[in-house]
Amino acid sequence: MSENPSDLPALPERLPALAVLGITSPDQDDWARLRGLQYARLSESNWLRLSSHSIAAAVVVWVYASTVGLTALGVWLVALMGTLYLCHKCDSQLAGAETRKLTRTEFRNRSISITLLSLAWCVPLTLFAQQGTISDLLVLWTAISVMIVGLVLVVAAAPLGTVIFTVLTGLSVVFSSLVFGEFKAAAIAGFFIVVVLFGTVASARTYLTARIAEAGMAEKGEVVSLLLREFEDNKADWLWQIDTNRRIRSVSPRFSFALGKEPDALEGQPFLQLIAGDAWESGSFPPSLHELADKLKRRESFSNLIVKVVIGGQNRWWELSGTPILDERQTYLGFRGVGSDVTEQRESSDKIAYLARYDTLTGLPNRLMLNEALSDAMDYAKKWRTRCAFLMLDLDRFKAVNDSLGHLVGDQMLAQVSKRLKQLMGENAMCGRLGGDEFGIVIRDASDKRKVEELARNVIASLSMPYDISNNTLYVGASVGSAIGPRDGKTVEEIMRNADLALYRAKDEGGGEHCQYEPTLHAHAEERRKLEFSLRRALERDEFELHYQPVVDANDETVVSFEALVRWNSPEHGYVRPDKFISLAEDTRLIVPIGEWVLATACAEAVNWPPHVRVAVNVSGEQLIEPNFATTVVQALSDSGLPANRLEVEVTESIFLRDANVVRSALEQVMALGCTVALDDFGTGYSSLGYLRKLSFSTIKVDRSFVQGAAQGSAESLAIIRAVVAMADSLEMSTTAEGVENAEEAEMVRGLGCKKIQGYYFGRPMPVDEVQQVFARKGEVRARIA
Template sequence: MRQVIGLDLPETGDWARVHGRQYAVVSQRAGTRVVLHAIAALIVVWLCRDTIELLALQAWGAALGFAVMLAFASDYRLRDVEDRLFTERELRSHAMVSGLKGLIWSLGLCGAVFFGAGGQIASIWAAIAFLMLASVASRFSAPLSSVAFCTAASVGSLLAALATFNFGLAIIILASAFFASFGLIESARMTYESRLADLEMQEKSETVSMLLREFEEGQADWLWQIDTNRRLRSVSPRFAFALQRDAAEIEGKSFLQLISGDGWKNGQFPQSLHELADKLKGRESFSNFVVKATVRGEVRWWELSGTPMFDGDGQWLGFRGVGSDVTTQRESTEKIEYLARYDTLTQLPNRLQLNEALGKALTYAEQWRTRCAFLMIDLDRFKAVNDSLGHLVGDRLLAQVAARLKPLMDEGELVGRLGGDEFGVVIRDASDRRRADTLAKSIIAALTTPFHIDNHVLYVGTSVGSAIGPRDGRSVEELLRNADLALYRAKDEGGGNHFEYEPSLHTNAEERRQLEVALRSALENDEFVLHYQPVVDAIDESVVSFEALMRWNSPEHGFVSPAKFIPIAEDTRLIVPIGTWVLNQACHEAAANWPEDVKVNINVSPEQLVEPDFAGTVVRALSHSGLDPSRLEIEVTESIFMRDAAVARKALEQCMALGCSVALDDFGTGYSSLGYLRKLKFTTIKVDRLFVQGAAQDSPESLAIVRAVVAMADSLGMTTTAEGVENQDEADLIRRLGCTKIQGYHFGRPMPAEDARKVVKRRGFDEKRKSA
């Protein structure tokens, strides 16, 4: 969008060339816009003539007239921008002038309210809306200026509507401004793309014309003639020039000897010269036959046509023909063929050549009853390099990756780049089943070693998925798909390993696809429900909070495990609207049905935290439900620090500023680092059930970890929650270890909202009985 309106450079093409033509159109309708503003102003003056003093109307009209004429002058200056350099400063200046016009209209509407003409604001807004429509229609090629006018004109109109408590009009104004801007940007986008396409076609046309001129200037045709002994006769000056010799010097010399170079001495001739000699010997006519000639040690490509000569008695006299030097065309063709089949960054075969090689390997395997293999390689942390150090460093990294992959290939193995940070290897003969795994491990080992680029030490690592043909697929598409499924499994397991394709992977992928389709309509169809698991105080075992856990009952798939649908929701970013729904539902349940000292814990995905308005979502959930912010505890995992850590941290700090608490879930199982506790003041640390179970089984490591976490939390002023407590012995152990709160099946499984209400009511009854 920033490229469309001119705030950023386009991906292709020059900024001024792209936007110059757009803004040149503006001047063609400058006069029409002046007339429209004048008509609208007269309508407003007529409407307000009885309610607003004439002097105020005249002052407003003068200001508007000044702004309109200033805009007209600004439009007029752009009449020649297509033929000169159009600058960003001009673009912004034009937008400011348009915004000034909109501002004066806004001030006029606000002034109408001030002078008591509030009853006329709907009519005045109609005039402004008419001008906004005219701006969108006449200045879609200048989107920034039109957006500035529409925004400035709508702000004052909105304030005037709100000041007169005309909320319906306020909604209409907001909607009009939004849809006008949206339609304007969409129209500008089409114009922008059309301009880019025109520039691309123009550049291609210029390139083709340049190549044609070079071809015409470098073209050289000549006549040649040889006798029955293949010796040159009647050498033309142009032919002698092509051979870089004098005509007299080469008269009577062997034609083949002159163009074979050192091959004449050692007997090693290019295949094309062998074929030419056969044609001459067989007295065959030939046309446009391309031969590889060596002239003065320089390789040239000639296109020859020849016809045998006979006298009146049918006696053979030799050959006569024409020739031309096509070296330039040949090099261009070879370059085009190279670009079509090789990746210019890594100099490796590209996807096209890999597909061809895999197709040939499959044919070979089926013909000789053997096997072939395809390995798909993906770098594990390449995106982080691109995001942090830039694409230039990323490109150099890919080139070094290619340099490490090439030496690992044996005969019959081809490595190439599929695109992005994905590479592929075709193994023509994989009859030795261990070869694919051995090569995959060699690749992983080679790419695990650090890369040194511009004083940076980079660790990326790689994952490999493989498929064996024809066992795992009898077509190129099937093998590529199945190798990709195996690679996906390798990435899913944490990366840095190799997985072979299994039929179950296809089943899982199809199940995942179907679940994704169903998940996209699950929220709309009200298929989600929240269950609540109690968290109790470790001392008196009273309920202190409930953790909200989402459940999905799909009409098509039945009850779907969160372990299945949550990762899909995160990958597709459906977790954002789903998470908002969970936040609203859980807050409403806690506020309406639980005691004031019982909190609600809500799990938040990293995808939600990087949303620009996450804190606003929390505020809306709290305000609509009436829940006190101190009763909301947001649970996050350490994975939030692996992606846009600064954005996630800012969002959580904003929530904490509201009064919410933040818990660090699954501590110790992922990317644990004490530095995370220093970056953000967590309220609670949740000890994962793995350590709780280990401690219950007297595992020294688990006991030490739980004690260390409790001691660290106490020193930092944080509480601790032990997860996964399933019996009284475990509860007693956790209590002795010093944990503050306990959560697990021993105190309650996740339950529907109705059962959770019964739990808190029973707790209230027990407390009353104790106090009595």
Template sequence: MFRYVARVSKTPAKPSTARDLPVMALLGLCDPPEGDWDHFRAIQYTGLARYAILRVVTNLVLGLMVCQLFSGFVPLWQLAGWMGMLGASLYFPTVLYRHSGMVNHDHVARRFVLQLVAATSLIAFVWCVPILVFAPMATQMELAAVWTILAALVVGGTLLLNALPLGAFVFNLVLMAASVIAFWQGENIVTVGAIVCFSILLALSGFENARAYLMFKFSEQGLAEKDEVVSLLLREFEEGDADWLWQIDAGRRIVAASPRFAFAAGREASEIEGMPLTQLIAGKHWESGNLAPSLHILSDKLTKRESFSNLVVKVHGEEKTYWWELSASPRYDDNGTFMGFRGVGSDVTESRESAEKIARLARFDTLTGLPNRLQLTEALDRALKECEQWNCRCGFLMIDLDRFKSVNDTLGHLVGDRLLAQVSLRLRSLMGKDELCGRLGGDEFAVVMRDTGDGQRISDLAGRIIDVLSRPYEVDQHTLFIGASVGSATGTRDGRTVETLMRSADLALYRSKDEGGGRHNVYEPKLHSHAEERRVMEIALRKALEKDEFSLAYQPVVDASSESLVAFEALIRWSNPEFGQVSPARFIPLAEDARLVVPIGNWVLHRACREAVTWPANVRVAVNVSAEQLYEPDFVETVVEALSETGLAPQRLELEVTESVFLREGSRAGETLDQILALGVGLSLDDFGTGYSALGYLSKTRFTTIKVDRSFVQGAARGAQESIAIIRAVVAMAESLGMSTTAEGAETEHEVRVIRDLGCKKIQGYFYGRPMTADDVQSLFGGQQTAMFG
């Protein structure tokens, strides 16, 4: 195709009218700078060569007629010689053509055209012989016959040489001149005038005919080129990989089925030829009449004889389903009779499936296959609109998994993902026809209920969700126990918009989590005030450090046998002008959610070291450290900085951590604790036994102290054998590992006696003292270096 376009692009631009052709270029006397005029002259010569034999035959026949006319009074040898000259002049263009090297070329040089004009002039001069030599010996009747023959020759030459206008003009001019001379000698002035007028009119007519002929050739060539380009484009289109041509007759039957069309249908061309197009598309559903909506649209277009473009139809093949994109227009013959449709088609199955996949990804959660947040909000929006219309109630439940984070942290995200997949299956099994469950993200799920009736259905469904999701899970040979907390809101009572109703359910869920999880709470208006109070408290908490609203209280730790003071545990307190004294149980979880634990914890570390440095050298200070602090890259530098700034000896500082610091993936916590131990700082494992199995942690990290939780202390005081056994086991294990033990929460003398009998080395609790301010600690020492509590 590209080679062809390169060739035809060299032709001169087609003139809009015959008058646009330059006269001198048309005659072959010059070459305009624009266009390929060698190709233009090739068009001229093609027309000239087409009538070459006819011109030869015409000249020979007219020559024989002249010989027969003058045979009575002109010697035969003269006539024969003249016929020889005429034959030679007629043969000369053939010799010229063969020796020009122009055979099978589509370009003709201007020099060759001028040579053809010269050859034509030679023929004209040969014809001057009978006019000037033979005619004077003829009678008036014979002279009239000669003029008739010459007139026929001139007219015929003009018509047959219209492709070579300069040659026709010269041929006409030579014969006119000879005729004028001949009749002028006979003093036939009228005939001379007639010959001149006839010749001029004939020359002008011949020139116009030449122009018209060339315009016709231009148009003919242009049409041929267009036909060739269109044919080539259609062939390339048909041989392409994506699109094909299709055609149906007035009866909707496929005609001229192309191989590409048949391939797209998964059949042979002969098999689909004559088959109704709608039957081919319907496939196995043709007999049942269960047709796709897209086929109904196509059939309607065909019935109404309407053009259509980019119509996507579902095609049921013999083995699989396709998607075609069709465009077509109706066809009519010259009489306006409808002949069917002709159009193009393409297989868009891959792009359609990709679009459907993208649409599904946009509306479904990839991990669980449940509807995602987008689809849930759309469903809730529809439910709210139905409630407005029919004066009914809908429901929205938010579900948060309890203890899921610990599974994710201890066993990895892969196990967590598989656990979420099982949770989604259980949720799906609980849904009715008017209920839709989906995943909001993370371990949060939600349910949209189109109709809640009197509201009891919400409570019943929430109860079933908590019960079913709290049952054990088997994931990768692990038996896992998690739970679920649920918060619900009713539309349109608790919110008339999607955002408001979701916010209400979220507040109810937050209440369930605050109450320990495994519960269902219904939204109440007062939850908004609690949420607002929490928001205001968070703002105040963010400014508490700047305003110096935090302080530390210290609870004493004594030696179990001698009851001498050995340490204080630093406990943070917050006094706010608006909220008063805020319990750590309220603001510590808030600080964790607001990611304020690290700066607050660092402040506690520095303040405790600064205040403890004034105590007796044998009294240590214990500071609680959160997991978030340990996972900070510069936490060890923070400890070093606190010790160096305050001058506190590392041996007098003990950091208390809980088992939760080990629940995250990776070994950063263990590496950090090892670096702290290398500084000489002590480590205490707080709340031992209340969370997860920590024996592995004890073997990896050399803790200084293990703290026994107060729940075991109280249980042992009541005689609970399990608590007694646990305390004894912890004491024995600590002694074997070279660690000390501290019992927390001792409030009575009986509890202290039991703890001492079980072997705990240190005791902490209200029996020996409540948390006190730094000033009270300082006054406690007075002039003594050691204090006894009893």
């Protein structure tokens, strides 16, 4: 069986003489494979070799018949025929060696057969010559020399055999000439040996180079045929061709299908006009079509060019590659190339890109995009020695709206807030949503301090106006904190942090205020210090407890898992919101011991649940960068006796913003234990699409803002949920819809393909004893083992 054409050897950079002869085989090249190319066609010249040896043998009989005797000549002829047969057999076995590697045994056997043949010819050149004259020797040597020259020219495939034959026979002539005292004849014979050796190596190099080139052409032919077959089998691609007037020629069936017309109707039609649609009349072409036209005009090859086209009145996206057609005189004849319809991929990419940079609920830029805008503003300020500003604002009393009227009303309010903010923005400012009810505004040029104050007051006044939502008139205020760059910080992070400090001061003063950052914000720092002090003692004083929110199967609504949520009731500060103390814990790295406690407690309490129910534990990025995180997980599972497959670790996209490799390694270790990993709050602030390929997440949790947006009939939210579900299905991941608050929303996300559902409709976060009551009502509590 022949080897794959791709296995054929490439031509080495140099062909050493010893390697060409077969004496050495450099390691960097596949010389065994090259030997196969050398010796593959030896059998084709067998008849010529037999003829030349027969003629030379006839010369021996003619010259020495009268002096040596017929008996000796007969014995010699039998030996000669035997060695010729042995050589013929070896060469015949090498037929077809061009498709395989030549073994050392085959190479050695042929060298031995040639040596035996050469020794057979040494007999008349030495023993018979002693019984004749110097003239007889020269006649015989002339015949053998002609045979050797023929071997060099015709049998270049086997240079080592020619060298062996030439050296042995030539040295025999040198020896016999010296015996006769003919020193000139001996010198000429030696010179002949040297010339033949150099000629043999040169001829062999030329032959081997030609054989490799020939094999390479065959390989390219097979590769081209293979690519064409693969292209014909790929029903997503098609061939296209146009002439010098950019009119379609040689219409392929798939190309006609892509254009939505019959092949006969397309022949000779203007290519650009067909794909431009109505834009051809108006002349308002998309930039991608302009680029295609320029490429065709300049007769430049192009590859993977994404072009927006209009087919049947619908916008489509094509990926085109093309090259000019030139005849043998380099005359331009048109263009030909390949194309494919990538509309679905393009739309999916656009949705994912939108998801990565915009907040779906409000349509405003998200945190990532605000960071980029502030970074650009900082660079502009440094370059032109001006100032920029960042305003961070937070809605006052928004939590009361959420708690009293539900998240649906709260989300509708956030949507109206975003509309009011956008109306206040000019060319010099951009607003976005940071998360929750926090928004940010970047002012590119803040040289005039009054503009910052004026914008802040306008924001507060506008957002404090009443909101009419679901037959309710609602009032909330806004607090604003601002920081000026680069005065209040040299980096984006410093500016945003200092604006946040100013915001805290504004809220501490009762809200509805704008505070600029000042280095002496003692009040906030002191409150933060006290909260941090209490937080450091909270674990020792057993002030934390876990609440669990159920996650149900979307089809039968059975409980499949509970998400563990930590709560803190401080004697000094009362009930502290999780978003407040968790962020503080992450800043101070207290999240690591708190996270260890949450993990151990959740495993210890979940071991008493039915064996099919999992527990999900949120893990901070600070925990993941700890070297012993995997050990902590192992310890929690070992102490509690909870099987690893019942523990699910939940992470958010923000963990990949720092030490991504360390985080990835930690998650892979957890997965290796048998635990599953879920990606929470997907798409709410950062893009981690690359890690969806690299990490085998078990679940992608669709953020509640998308669910609420879809419930309000938002086409964008619906499209994004479908895109996330489709992406998760293709990656063999499950999807959990968060924030489901009623039966209609549950039915909606079920119809969109979400596998699991979580939200107030199925249960609020509850203490562990209430979890046990849920199981008890369903008869699912397992007996404790004493």
